[in-house]
Amino acid sequence: MRLAIVGAGIAGRLLAWRLIKSGHSVELYDKAVRGEEAACSFAAAGILSPLAELEMAEPDIFHFGVRSMELYQQWLTQLSQPVFFRQIGSLVTAHGSDKVELEHFYRLIQRKADNDALNDTPVEKVKVADKEPDLSHLGDGLFLPSEGQVDTIGLLAALATELEQSDNLIWHDGTEVDAVNHQSLTIAGKTQTFDWVFDCRGLGAKDELPLRAVRGELLWLQAPDVSIQHLTRLIHPRYRIYVVPRPNDTYIIGATEIESDDYSPVSVRSSLELLSAAYSVHRGFGEARIIKSVVNCRPALPDNLPIIDTEEGLTRINGLYRHGILMAPAIVEEAINNFEQLSQKVTHASNS
Ligand SMILES: Cc1cc2nc3c(=O)[nH]c(=O)nc-3n(C[C@H](O)[C@H](O)[C@H](O)COP(=O)(O)OP(=O)(O)OC[C@H]3O[C@@H](n4cnc5c(N)ncnc54)[C@H](O)[C@@H]3O)c2cc1C
Incomplete structure (x- = not known):
């Protein structure tokens, strides 16, 4: 399958890495050039606080956060570059x-x-x-x-290394995407088609979402x-x-x-x-x-909750608000599960 991800913040990078690790080929687009620390993700303090965030957040954030803490423990050991992560409460x-x-x-x-x-x-x-x-x-x-923290900039750099080293990823940096649609992107006036598009643009998606x-x-x-x-x-x-x-x-x-x-x-x-x-x-x-x-x-988003919207040929991940680093692993896991289930269903339906 030909997959595209738009946005190389924490959501886009983590998603790209997990997709290539499970055998997919991915094209990643970001308007920023590599090395530029413009994305919101680079600003984050890296606090991983599922419980304390409950003061201002809904229980969904807590559940995503608890799952992410488990995933961080597993996933960080799979990176070739060490990332500072501490869970001492x-x-x-x-x-x-x-x-x-x-x-x-x-x-x-x-x-x-x-x-x-x-x-x-x-x-x-x-x-x-x-x-x-x-x-x-x-x-x-x-x-x-149970709470902890991660060095966000170190994590984004380590993910970049994984992506750059993979033969299954093409990273189109410095490339602004004008329109994101089901199975297609418009870039510099030209439409490119894909089997599935993942929209991880954060605030860049504000024309389509009430961000x-x-x-x-x-x-x-x-x-x-x-x-x-x-x-x-x-x-x-x-x-x-x-x-x-x-x-x-x-x-x-x-x-x-x-x-x-x-x-x-x-x-x-x-x-x-x-x-x-x-x-x-x-x-x-x-x-x-x-x-x-x-x-x-x-x-x-208006309810301060994240979305993982999955339709045939398009997944939108957004609204990570103040807990994006905390929730990203669990959100990416759910997005990939939803994508795999729906794409298999579609393939099955078109074969029968
Ligand atoms: C000061 C501060 C502190 C924070 N601290 C924490 C914390 O401690 N813990 C925590 O969990 N969260 C924290 N957050 C929140 C966290 O940073 C965000 O939730 C998270 O970074 C959002 O990630 P994202 O991948 O959705 O978006 P982004 O990081 O914004 O990434 C979106 C990417 O899409 C690209 N893009 C946008 N439009 C286009 C386009 N048209 N074409 C191509 N590319 C495009 C952008 O260049 C960008 O690289 C903090 C945020 C701030 C501001």
């Missing part, structure tokens, strides 16, 4: 006056996750100092043992005076921030969430919020250096 905490928000968060998670799920992935009430000695001033917190952009900003800090091992979320009445520890004293502080398709640099207001919250978590951030600031826009 996450902390959720709040300052004294905001502890009521933490209790609210706890109750919300308990209510949204079903009991079976909570048995497998419990939320533990802890003293923050038991997990992070330097954060004893934060008092009580919650520990979510909106949700701006996110985050800062990368180099902080030798800080020692935090766990992904740590700070609950605050106005905003939520997280501190993501990476190797070599690097921390990602994120992320804002603004209903806007503005790609301009990080604002002063956002920087103040992110940095003052980080400083309130650990005074050592005062002497940190800001090594990178990142802005991108998340592709969101």
Whole structure:
């Protein structure tokens, strides 16, 4: 079968890799040139938090997330390039006056996750100092043992290597697709036909889907005076921030969430919020250096849920919103299952 994928963000790359691994030949199209880090996926902090995301998300996101954690453990070992992945649990905490928000968060998670799920992935009430000695001033917190993180840029690079090394993949980078249809693409005024097309364009599909952009900003800090091992979320009445520890004293502080398709640099207001919250978590951030600031826009559908729409000759994957890195493996798995089932049915019907 002749397969095309449009979009080489996390969804498109992971899908291309899994399809070629199961024996298919794929043509991958992206308007960005290889090496360019323009896709939303390159901005992601790489947080893998199925439970904590339940605060703002629906249980579907949790279920995709739990399955993805299993798949990440299997799939990352199949990549020829190592990717930083850590699953040592996450902390959720709040300052004294905001502890009521933490209790609210706890109750919300308990209510949204079903009991079976909570048995497998419990939320533990802890003293923050038991997990992070330097954060004893934060008092009580919650520990979510199953949560983790992945180096998104490393993952995208490792996937690119797999794709480039495969004889079953042609990567048309720097190629904008004008129209995506069932079994065809229009590129520079010419129509090309395929047996199946996968649309993974994120916000690039906004003419066909009711997508909106949700701006996110985050800062990368180099902080030798800080020692935090766990992904740590700070609950605050106005905003939520997280501190993501990476190797070599690097921390990602994120992320804002603004209903806007503005790609301009990080604002002063956002920087103040992110940095003052980080400083309130650990005074050592005062002497940190800001090594990178990142802005991108998340592709969101009206219900903030993802879609995997499968029709004969066309699969649309979109709406990955704020959990795309978390959900991508499970979404790709489901998309491939749906595609294989429907294409077999169609072949069977046309043969009989
Ligand atoms: C600041 C920030 C932090 C985030 N942190 C996290 C996190 O910690 N954990 C998490 O799970 N998620 C996180 N996310 C969300 C995550 O990044 C997104 O959900 C995910 O990247 C969406 O992936 P995608 O593949 O659908 O789209 P994209 O990454 O946007 O990829 C779409 C691709 O399609 C290409 N394209 C578009 N139109 C065309 C066209 N016409 N022709 C050819 N190519 C086209 C684009 O060039 C792009 O490469 C974060 C997002 C932001 C902004």
